[in-house]
Amino acid sequence: xxxxxHLKKATILSASALMLSSLVISSASAERENENRSDVKNxxxxxxxxxxxxxxxxxxxxxxxxxxxxxxxxxxQLPVKARVKDxxxxxxxxxxxxxxxxxxxxxxxxxxxxxxxxxITCEQDTVSKINRWSVxxxxxxxxxxxIVEASAATKGIQExxxxxxxxxxxxxxxxxxxxxxxxxxxxxxxRLGIPVVMTSNPRNHAGNLAFGFSEAxxxxxxxxxxxxxxxxxxxxxxxxxxxxxxxxxxATGIRKGYMYMADVVTDPLWNRINGTFGEHPDLAxxxxxxxxxxxxxxxxxxxxxxxxxxxxxxxxxxxxxxxPHYEWGKFNAYPTEGSLYKYHLPPFKAAIEAGTTSIMPYYxxxxxxxxxxxxxxxxxxxxxxxxxxxRLITDLLRKELKFDGYVNSDTSIIYAMPWGVENLTKPERxxxxxxxxTDIVSGEADPADLIKAVKDGLITETRIDQSVERILSEMxxxxxxxxxxxxxxxxxxxANDPASQAxxxxxxxxxxxxxxxxxxxxxxxxxxxxxxxxxxKVFSGTxxxxxxxxxxxxxxxxxxxxxxxxxxxxxxxALVYTIxxxxxxxxxxxxSVALGAETGINVEEIRNIEKKVxxxxxxxxxxxWLIGEVEENAAAVVAVFGVKAExxxxxxxxxxxxxxxxxxxxxxxxxxxxxxxxxxxxxxxxPSYVYRDKYGNAYGFDFGLTYEKx
Numbered sequence: 001x002x003x004x005x006h007l008k009k010a011t012i013l014s015a016s017a018l019m020l021s022s023l024v025i026s027s028a029s030a031e032r033e034n035e036n037r038s039d040v041k042n043x044x045x046x047x048x049x050x051x052x053x054x055x056x057x058x059x060x061x062x063x064x065x066x067x068x069x070x071x072x073x074x075x076x077q078l079p080v081k082a083r084v085k086d087x088x089x090x091x092x093x094x095x096x097x098x099x100x101x102x103x104x105x106x107x108x109x110x111x112x113x114x115x116x117x118x119x120i121t122c123e124q125d126t127v128s129k130i131n132r133w134s135v136x137x138x139x140x141x142x143x144x145x146x147i148v149e150a151s152a153a154t155k156g157i158q159e160x161x162x163x164x165x166x167x168x169x170x171x172x173x174x175x176x177x178x179x180x181x182x183x184x185x186x187x188x189x190x191r192l193g194i195p196v197v198m199t200s201n202p203r204n205h206a207g208n209l210a211f212g213f214s215e216a217x218x219x220x221x222x223x224x225x226x227x228x229x230x231x232x233x234x235x236x237x238x239x240x241x242x243x244x245x246x247x248x249x250x251a252t253g254i255r256k257g258y259m260y261m262a263d264v265v266t267d268p269l270w271n272r273i274n275g276t277f278g279e280h281p282d283l284a285x286x287x288x289x290x291x292x293x294x295x296x297x298x299x300x301x302x303x304x305x306x307x308x309x310x311x312x313x314x315x316x317x318x319x320x321x322x323x324p325h326y327e328w329g330k331f332n333a334y335p336t337e338g339s340l341y342k343y344h345l346p347p348f349k350a351a352i353e354a355g356t357t358s359i360m361p362y363y364x365x366x367x368x369x370x371x372x373x374x375x376x377x378x379x380x381x382x383x384x385x386x387x388x389x390x391r392l393i394t395d396l397l398r399k400e401l402k403f404d405g406y407v408n409s410d411t412s413i414i415y416a417m418p419w420g421v422e423n424l425t426k427p428e429r430x431x432x433x434x435x436x437x438t439d440i441v442s443g444e445a446d447p448a449d450l451i452k453a454v455k456d457g458l459i460t461e462t463r464i465d466q467s468v469e470r471i472l473s474e475m476x477x478x479x480x481x482x483x484x485x486x487x488x489x490x491x492x493x494x495a496n497d498p499a500s501q502a503x504x505x506x507x508x509x510x511x512x513x514x515x516x517x518x519x520x521x522x523x524x525x526x527x528x529x530x531x532x533x534x535x536x537k538v539f540s541g542t543x544x545x546x547x548x549x550x551x552x553x554x555x556x557x558x559x560x561x562x563x564x565x566x567x568x569x570x571x572x573x574a575l576v577y578t579i580x581x582x583x584x585x586x587x588x589x590x591x592s593v594a595l596g597a598e599t600g601i602n603v604e605e606i607r608n609i610e611k612k613v614x615x616x617x618x619x620x621x622x623x624x625w626l627i628g629e630v631e632e633n634a635a636a637v638v639a640v641f642g643v644k645a646e647x648x649x650x651x652x653x654x655x656x657x658x659x660x661x662x663x664x665x666x667x668x669x670x671x672x673x674x675x676x677x678x679x680x681x682x683x684x685x686x687p688s689y690v691y692r693d694k695y696g697n698a699y700g701f702d703f704g705l706t707y708e709k710x
Contacts, residue, residue, distance in 0.1 A: 044076050044302075044482040050189040064193030064481070065090065073481070080476040084469050090192060093454060093461065096468045097447035098161025100440050102199065102408070104150040105165035107179050112150070112168065120182045121153035125445075147415050151445035157186045157196060160447060163475075164440065166258070167200045172219055173252050173495035177488040180253030184484040195484040197475060199256035199308075202226075204245045204504075207274065207622065207642035220248040221500040226260060226287075227621065228511030228641030230277040230663035231704075235290040237507055242294015244500045246305040251491040255478050257295060257307045258360070262288045262347035263314050265624075265664050266339075267678040269321020269591040271582045274622040274641075276316070278663030279681035280701055281343050285350035292354035300357065302479035308408050309351040311362035313392060314344030317679040321591040324364035324385075328587035330419040331383075332362070333370035339679040340374040345401075352401055357474050358408045361386030361393065361438070365420040376400075384420030384432070387413050393437035406470035409433060411443035431458035439467035508647035513621075513639040513660035514705040516693055521614055521635040523654025523707060524573070526561070533563050535571035535613065540579040541600015551577060554645035559653060574615040575652070576606055576634075580625055594626045594670065606630045618648060624666050624682070626673075632694060654707070661704040666691040 046053065052063040054070050061074050072078055072086035088096070106113040106122045113122035128149035156162040165183070167176070180198050187196045207225045221244055223229065229238050249257070263272070265279040277287035288309065295305045315324075315332075317339070322329025334340050348359065366374075366381035366389075375381065375391070382391040387409040397403050410417070414429050421429050426449040433441060434453075441450070453459050475481065494500075514522070524532055536555065538547040552564055565571050580599035583592050595601040607630065609615055614635035619627060621639040631637055639662065640648065650656040665682025667673050668691045676685055683701040690700040697703070 044479060047483045047485045048188065049185045049485075051193055062193065062482070064188075065191065076482055080473050083476055083481075084472045087192065087194075087472060088465050088468055091468070093451060093464070094447070095161045095192070095194075096461075096464050097450045097454070099163050099194075099468050099471055100434075100450060100464070101162060101444045101447055102164035102166060102440055102442045103148075103156075103162065103445035104168050104443070105153070105156075105183075106150055107169045107171060107175075110169045120179050121186070122150075123152045123154060125152050125155070126150035148445040149443075153183060154186055156445060157183065158190050160445065161190075162196075162445060162447075163187065163194055164197050164199060164256070164471075166442075167198055167254065170203075170219060172492065173248070174488040174492040176219075176252040176254070177486045177491040181485050181488070184253070187484075193481075194472075195475065195480040197256050197478075197480065198254045199258055200249070200254050201258045202260070202275075203249070203254075204241070205642055206508075206644065207620075220245065220495050221497075221504045222644065223504045224508050224511040224640075225622070225642030226275055226277055227273070227663050228643065228660075229291075229507065230283055230287050231513055231639075231641055231660040232507055232510040233283075233659075233661055234507075234510060235286050237503075237510065238287055238290040239294040240503060241507065242291045243297075244294075244503060246295045246297075246303065248495050248500070249305045250303065251486060251494040253484070253486045253491075255305055255480065256474075257305050258310070259307060260288060260291050260309065261311065261315070262309050262351050263311055263316045264343050264347060264681060266316040266343060266681050267318040267321050268593055268624040268664075268667055268673055268676070268682070270316060270318045271321070271323060271585055271591070271623070272315065273624070273664070274582075277347075278701070279665060280663075280683060281346040281681075283663065284347040288347050289350045289354045292351060292356050296355060296357070298355075300355070300474070300477040302483075304478060306357040306474055306478060308358040308360050309348065309356040310360035311410065312348055312359050312386060312397060313340065313361075314348070315362045315364070317344060319370060319678055321585075321678075322587075323585050324362060324419060325417065326585055326587070327419075329585065330364055330385075330417070331367035331370065332364040333367055334374045334679045335371060336677050336679050337372050338374070339677075343679065343681060343684075348397075349401060352403050357405045358440075359397065359403060359405065360408045360410055360442075361389070363387075363410050363413060363417040363419055365389070366392070385413060385418065387438045387441075388418075388421050388429070388432045388436050390436035398437060406439035406467065406474070407437055408440045409438050409442050414441060414444055414449070416443070427453035427456060427458060434459050434463060434467065439470050505644065505647060508644045509650055509656045511641055511643060511660050512647065512651050512658050513662055513703075514651070514658040514707070515637040515639055515662075515699060515703070516631070516634070516695075516697070517636045517705060517707065519635070520707070522616065522652060523657075524562075524652055525654040529561055529653065531572065533565045533570055533572045535565055535568050535574040535609070536577070537574070537609070538577045538579065539601050539606060541581040544600075547577075547579070551645055555649055558646045559649050562649070562653075568609060568612060571613050574609050574613050575618065576609055576615055576630075577618045577620075577648075578606065578630065579620045580623070582623060592670075593623050593667070593673070595630060599625070601630070603629050607633055610634050616652060621662075621666075624664050626667060626669060626691075627699075628669065628691065657706050657708065658704065659706060661702045662699065663701070665689065665701050666699040668692070 054061045073083045108120050108122045126149045204223050205225045261275045277284040317332045319333045324330045430450045430453045610633035616636045617634035672689045690698045
């Protein structure tokens with residue numbers, strides 16, 4: 001593998017009548033006259049709905065604060081730094097505090113919004129008493145008192161001064177654009193006219209959706225999961241993915257991504273492996289660098305989606321796989337000398353080199369008890385959550401790694417996961433985080449406790465100004481002050497672009513890893529397929545029958561030459577698609593990646609199929625599953641990471657010779673997992689750690705077979 005090489009006021013429109021064509025559009029075309037001003041190559045297009053515009057020397061500007069004159073922050077010719085300084089001077093403490101929160105937000109017709117009056121915006125607070133970060137059906141941490149989880153749109157923007165909002169819904173591109181336009185109108189009609197920044201978790205990947213990880217899929221071009229992108233080993237393709245996805249996102253008005261994970265996989269039991277780029281810091285660095293350059297571009301601008309890289313300094317260093325979303329997994333352990341710098345920090349260095357605008361620390365605190373010294377000069381860890389951790393945020397991230405963007409906490413560190421600072425009051429927690437170097441706090445929709453922390457003298461307003469300046473710089477660079485509005489019809493057109501999906505389909509094919517191919521079972525080319533009767537079955541703990549029907553339908557439509565049969569007795573071959581479910585993280589039972597009842601896989605039935613007919617076994621490798629019991633009797637084995645059926649058919653039929661490589665090591669057995677070091681990736685474990693097939697092939701990092709394409 002290649003190693004990483006880069007360290008007049010318009011009438012306010014009613015919600016039901018919102019159309020881009022009815023927005024008042026103003027534009028200027030004169031060239032920049034003052035060469036001492038910022039490098040403005042093109043005069044920006046201005047779009048307004050409720051504020052006046054001012055014309056000076058033939059150039060047009062927004063009068064965002066309604067004072068009838070051109071303020072520095074309204075002057076798009078000036079450098080961002082000058083504009084930001086001017087705006088911060090005009091902001092009240094309440095406006096600054098609102099800017100430093102980011103929370104979930106829902107559409108008016110969302111199942112999470114009980115407001116049925118307004119069809120576009122949700123005008124009702126969502127108040128939470130229970131932390132829903134756990135897996136479906138399990139709830140663990142009770143809030144006391146209840147908190148505002150998501151603010152009503154108008155109240156949140158105009159009264160609470162919120163400007164960063166996380167999208168949790170999964171509407172069409174057109175509906176998403178229409179909704180975001182309405183939110184931008186609400187923001188424009190405020191005292192200073194500061195726009196909102198719409199943020200999302202990933203929306204372009206095949207696979208299971210989960211709150212806080214990947215809320216949406218299927219509305220934009222559909223790509224493999226992050227592990228699948230890593231399996232392609234194609235940096236250029238990953239960068240192109242970012243460029244395509246950024247075009248789709250910006251067309252709808254989404255300008256910020258809570259992604260991607262620079263975490264390195266070092267514990268196979270961790271249930272967030274699916275969102276990573278694998279176990280090797282070099283590969284993860286290559287992928288994170290490419291995807292940031294794709295989404296943001298070489299320089300942040302109107303074309304960009306600004307990314308938040310997570311979870312500093314790496315969430316993969318786990319103790320028995322348990323995750324710090326839960327109290328029983330609240331610390332990071334580094335028992336191996338040098339593991340922090342060798343394995344976990346390099347992808348974050350790559351993200352900083354690529355220009356990521358913000359970095360998210362994880363919930364966990366670093367445990368001295370479970371670690372050997374990792375910091376320079378043998379300094380001990382500060383045993384508080386990473387977002388509260390001055391030694392790691394200010395000293396390591398900012399001073400040592402030279403990160404100059406802003407730090408965005410993970411969701412609900414104040415109320416639900418305040419690890420290491422549980423004894424502090426809410427205002428004290430805000431103070432601890434912000435004084436440590438955190439700039440924006442996620443999961444909170446009411447700035448009252450933050451404001452109290454400042455008024456009580458726990459945080460200086462100078463420190464608040466520093467955070468707000470960092471945040472506003474991003475908004476200015478994205479061009480949102482000039483034009484936050486989008487064309488809903490154009491957004492849908494871009495989302496439906498077949499060329500984008502064609503490129504995504506290439507990635508799907510490249511992501512498939514061929515692990516074994518006995519007696520050239522594959523490919524089933526034309527000379528073989530005419531005699532094949534294929535039995536297809538999906539194994540999964542959820543909706544297996546429906547998934548089987550869908551897979552068979554996709555195969556029949558895509559390649560009618562494949563004869564499908566409903567009975568195993570009538571079959572000459574079988575395709576078994578195995579989709580294990582992640583085991584719930586709970587304190588009273590060890591985590592597991594064994595295939596069986598807990599992961600929703602009927603191992604015995606799979607073995608029976610394999611014994612009756614030559615079987616192609618496809619395993620969705622969202623985790624490094626223990627595959628020995630189902631792998632050994634298959635005729636051919638492929639690993640996928642969230643893949644379209646059509647791509648799998650292309651590989652099976654020989655229309656595409658597999659090129660994918662494993663992004664992590666598959667463990668040999670439970671004993672190997674029990675003996676592994678939770679802060680060391682599989683490729684650097686003892687040789688006995690890796691699974692070997694009956695031919696002695698080690699299914700380790702970078703393994704993958706192919707066959708000649710005719």
